[in-house]
Amino acid sequence: MCSVLTRVRPIHRAVALSLRLGANTEGSSYAATQSRRLSPGKNSVLDLQRNSRFYCSRIAKTEGLLVRQLFEVESSTYTYLLADTNTREAIIIDPVLETIDRDLHLVEELGLKLLLAVNTHCHADHITSSGLMKKRIAGLKSAISKFSGASADILLSEGDKICFGKHYLTVRETPGHTDGCTTLVSADESMAFTGDALLIRGCGRTDFQQVNQWGSKLKLYHKHVPTCNTDWMCFCESGQTVSTVGEERKYNPRLIKSKYEFVELMNSLNLPKPDKIDIAVPANLVCGLHGL
Numbered sequence: 634m635c636s637v638l639t640r641v642r643p644i645h646r647a648v649a650l651s652l653r654l655g656a657n658t659e660g661s662s663y664a665a666t667q668s669r670r671l672s673p674g675k676n677s678v679l680d681l682q683r684n685s686r687f688y689c690s691r692i693a694k695t696e697g698l699l700v701r702q703l704f705e706v707e708s709s710t711y712t713y714l715l716a717d718t719n720t721r722e723a724i725i726i727d728p729v730l731e732t733i734d735r736d737l738h739l740v741e742e743l744g745l746k747l748l749l750a751v752n753t754h755c756h757a758d759h760i761t762s763s764g765l766m767k768k769r770i771a772g773l774k775s776a777i778s779k780f781s782g783a784s785a786d787i788l789l790s791e792g793d794k795i796c797f798g799k800h801y802l803t804v805r806e807t808p809g810h811t812d813g814c815t816t817l818v819s820a821d822e823s824m825a826f827t828g829d830a831l832l833i834r835g836c837g838r839t840d841f842q843q844v845n846q847w848g849s850k851l852k853l854y855h856k857h858v859p860t861c862n863t864d865w866m867c868f869c870e871s872g873q874t875v876s877t878v879g880e881e882r883k884y885n886p887r888l889i890k891s892k893y894e895f896v897e898l899m900n901s902l903n904l905p906k907p908d909k910i911d912i913a914v915p916a917n918l919v920c921g922l923h924g925l
């Protein structure tokens with residue numbers, strides 16, 4: 634049984650496993666809100682939660698693995714709770730400050746032992762609850778990429794394994810949106826938790842935080858879709874609830890562009906700053922505890 638983190642040499646083999654689901658995986662319309670850039674809120678939160686529960690129950694085909702997708706409306710952020718159904722050991726991905734009571738209530742209801750709160754990157758649109766969670770959950774550790782510039786108990790590198798019970802997620806560095814973006818890939822190589830590196834039918838913006846004109850865009854272009862089997866399920870930070878790598882390769886308007894068209898597009902987004910960027914980034918650099 635590995636500790637919550639096992640540091641291994643980067644995996645150089647191509648991954649081959651994929652999750653075979655029945656219907657609803659090939660090009661079907663995924664239940665969801667609009668992406669963050671369109672008019673969010675087209676679906677009610679209840680619809681979204683109902684549908685995401687459906688997907689998670691179908692998607693967690695791995696024996697003994699619980700997957701819950703939780704949604705925070707204001708920043709359109711998805712939080713993921715994963716647990717070993719036998720040992721009850723659990724981890725939470727991208728928890729949001731405003732929903733800490735909801736998240737910890739679910740952890741308690743399900744009788745889980747929360748080991749780790751991991752952020753896929755240093756977020757600019759919400760404050761993480763990982764620091765406050767550590768104050769409420771004895772023994773809880775926080776984790777984020779070593780390239781995020783943020784402090785945490787565990788600074789993650791490519792190839793690290795985040796363990797809980799018999800399960801683990803492998804850390805993949807997927808910079809571009811920020812230098813510290815990571816994608817967390819399930820042990821059976823069937824699910825990828827992509828943070829803001831890959832959004833469903835989109836990708837993270839590349840115009841702030843540690844980035845330069847070209848470097849971040851080309852990094853993101855090369856790294857945002859895990860090099861993996863097209864059936865991998867992608868759980869992204871925002872937009873729809875779930876997709877697959879194959880679907881994104883086919884329908885994501887940003888991924889089907891050439892490298893230079895992609896850079897051109899990303900340079901022309903002219904997105905407004907995230908509303909909370911000026912408080913979120915400083916807070917998230919210290920696990921969300923800034924000012925608390």
Ligand SMILES: N[C@@H](CCC(=O)N[C@@H](CSS)C(=O)NCC(=O)O)C(=O)O
Nearest residue numbers: 669670757758829835836837838907908
């Ligand atoms: N309006 C939102 C922020 C929207 C935004 O900038 N989203 C980011 C990810 S969170 S920093 C992004 O990369 N968007 C890509 C895109 O194409 O929209 C707010 O104020 O919070």
